[in-house]
Amino acid sequence: MRPMQAFVETACRFACEVSVWVVDKQPVNGKSMWGLLGLGAEQGMKIVIETTGDGATEALKALAEIVERAYDKEPEPRA
Amino acid sequence: MELKRGIPVSPGVAIATALVVETEGVRIQRRTVDKSLVATEIDHLRIALTKASADARENQNAISAKLGKQYGAIFAAHALLIDDPELVREIEQMIAQKNYSAEYAVSLVMRRHAKALESMNQPIFSTRSSDILDIEKSILKHLVGEQGDPLQNLQEPVVILAHDLTPSQTANLNPKMVYAFATEAGGKASHTAIMAGVLEIPAVVGLGRFLTQVSGGDEVIVDGNRGIVIVNPDPETRERYLVLQKQSVSFARRLDELRDLPAATKDGTRTLLMGNIEFPQEGPHCTDRGADGVGLYRTEFLYLNKTSEPDENEQYEAYLAVLRAMGPGKPVVIRTMDLGADKLFQVGDNHPHEKNPSLGVRSIRLCLRNLAMFKTQLRAILRASPFGDVRIMFPMVSTLMELRQCKMILADVKEELEEEGYAYNRKLPVGTMIEVPSAALMAEEMAKEVNFFSIGTNDLIQYTLAADRTNENVASLYNAGDPAVVRLIDRVIQAAFKHSIEVCVCGEMSGDPIYTMLLLGLGLRQLSMTPQNIPEIKKIIRSITIEEAKQVAQEAKRFETARDVNNYLREQTRRILPEVVVN
Known part of the structure; x- marks a missing residue:
């Protein structure tokens, strides 16, 4: 749950709107733990983060960093 | 007398009156309010x-101070979920559009989320429905008042019996009054189980439906060592457990x-008596009992309940915490990750379904297929x-x-660290567990490759006798005293002696008093067990001579059935130390 917690806490620090998309689902509010939990996003899944409004660029950078840091280690291909 | 088997998550035994706790959700009546009162209702909400969120933050601080920051973090997440703008919007909408009362709207919305998470069928989330229940209760408390x-x-x-306990209920239990708890739901990795271990309250979870067979006031035994709950025990069983409990109550004295x-x-x-631990907080459980070290530090907790792999520094800190608690000079044996693929975030979902997980890709097999993860550890x-x-x-x-x-992989990692300029112990002792019969049979060859053996009797017994002890239909086959098991252990010890390497037993067998003389007699000088068992085993060791132990082992090896071995060992243990309770 921890990376998600960090994601929401960071998103809430910015004034802009944050939405998160995955394939085949409605976008959810990136400032909402419930929303993100409901996405069922897991490692290896592609997600799109969209920010609009005040501080959108900075927010996007910070959020992308959290996602990358949490999931940067790709699972090794199985022999 | 009614006996139920579950999952032992916190050791110790207790016998006391049952307190049956209704925790299957707070029952809220469907209630609507007059349109004119909608605004007031939303204010109440x-x-x-706000109050519930403040409670969660307070819980976070209290639990952080009491048990450690990472347990407090569970409640930080609760606060975040309560403050969630989407949640507020959802509940308010329900009040405004359907004129539901605030408490009914809250309970509807929470139930919907709990259901959605459960249906996701991801192990990471499925243990979390108790967290949602926790949140729901904390909000409702401020809407309809505390339900006592x-x-x-x-x-x-008392012994608490419940369908499930929420993490905050568990964390706030008073160990002086709550002798033990047992729940229908839950697993080894749930927050509730983790808290029980840290608080040292004996606990059994995952018992399945049984509350209907118990009423408050019944006498109940919870055996957190074996994962057994007994309702209304017969006089003989009762007597046996009363003595066991008395021992753990007068424990403080014996411990000193x-x-x-x-x-x-x-x-x-x-001999060296060491502790088996799972969490860094358990280091003091070992030192409190005068353990000579940590013979088994399980590292699975780092990987459970996680959405991603634990990073290197997080692991490093967890290992250092135990080293600090034990102090210099006390060995700390760190076992690499020992989980099944189904329990793991990373590979869990794209892992093909296994018909027989205990014979499948787990533990070292999983690590060798996920080298990046293995190397990080x-x-x-x-x-x-x-x-x-x-x-x-x-x-x-x-x-x-x-x-x-x-x-080879360890050598690679050492080389990496060397290049990066990190310090490490170049002579780090390397050992292997002997818990698969094939390894026990090849012990001579294995001994040439390592500095020590640790015999994991739990799995060794399971694999040798092909019996799962949680399956009550075959549980009687699972027996540490079985001659086949005794012979394998004997063989492993001899191989270790021949190649002058250390050997230890770290399964539950080493904490069971009836096997102490046998193990010493077979030549073992190191035992690692649940820290709570150390004083009792020490007492036995201090009451015998090595010659006596050798004779007991010689004699025990001559029997042909597990029953004869156990009867003999029980008799000998009683002879040496009548006050020890043997099962």
Whole structure:
């Protein structure tokens, strides 16, 4: 749950709107733990983060960093 | 008498009156309010949410101070979920559009989320429905008032029986009054189970439906060592457990008597008694009982309940915490990750379904297929190695090739650290668990490859007798006293002697008093067990001579059935130390 917690806490620090998309689902509010939990996003899944409004660029950078840091280690291909 | 088997998550035994706690959700009546009152209802909701969120933060601080920051973090997440703008919007909408009362709207919305998470069928989330229940209750408390928390202000000792306990209920239990708890739901990895271990309250979870067979006031035994719950025990069982409980109650006294005395036999043969631990917070459980070290530090907790792999520094910190607690010079044997693929975030979902997980891709097999993850753990262990007597141990090795592969990867990681300029113990002792019969049979060859063996009797018994002890239909086959098991252990010890390497037993067998003489007699001088068992085993060791133990082992090896072996060992244990309770 921890990376998600960090994601929401960071998103809430910015004034802009944050939405998160995955394939085949409605976008959810990136400032909402419930929303993100409901996405069922897991490692290896592609997600799109969209920010609009005040501080959108900075927010996007910070959020992308959290996602990358949490999931940067790709699972090794199985022999 | 009614006996139920579940999952033992916190050791110890207790016998007391049952307190049955209704926790299957707070029952809220469907209620609507007049349109003119919608605004007031929404105000009530907002105040309740603010208060509930403040409670969660307070819980976070209290639990952080009491048990450690990472347990407090569970409640930080609760606060975040309560403050959630989407949640507020959703509940308000329900009040405004359907004129539902605030409490009914809250309970509807929470139920919907709990259901959605459960249906996701991801192990990471499925243990979390108790967290949602926790949140729901904390909000409702401020809307409809406290429904009289039966767990607080207990006047007499009880055993708590519930469908499930929420993490905050568990964290706030008073160990002086709550002798134990048992729940229908839950698993080894749930927050509730973790808290029970840290608080040292005996607990059994995952019992399945049984509350309908119990009423408050029934006498109940919870055996957290074996995962057994007995309702209305017969006189004989009751007597047996009363003695066991008395021992754990008078434990503080015995502990003081024995703590600083060495675990040496009457003739002065020194043995090492070490603790098996799972969480860094359990280091003090070992030192409190005068343990000579940590013989088994399970590292699975780092990987459970996680959405991603634990990073190197997080692991490094967890290892250092135990080294600090144990102090310099006390060995700490760190076992690499020993989980099944189904329990793991990363590979869990794209892992093909296994018909027979205990014979499938798990433990070292999983690590050898996920090298990046494995190397991260090895790096963290190596980096912690200069700060104490760290040793590394590989679990579930079944062939020599696997063991060689592990050592090769370890050598690679050492080289990496060397290049990066990290300090590590170049002579880090490397050991392997012997818990698969094939490894026990190849012990001679295995011994040439490592510095020590640790015999994991739990799995060794299961694999040798092909019996799962949680399956009550075959549980009687699972027996540490079975001659086949005794012979395998004997063989492993002989192989270790021949190649002058250390050997230890770290399964539950080592904490069971009836096997102490046998194990010592077979030649073992190191035992690692649940820290709570150390004083009792020490007492036995201090009451015998090595010669006596050898004779007992010689005799025990002659029997042909588990029953004869156990009867003989029980008799001998009673002879040596009548006050020890043997099962």
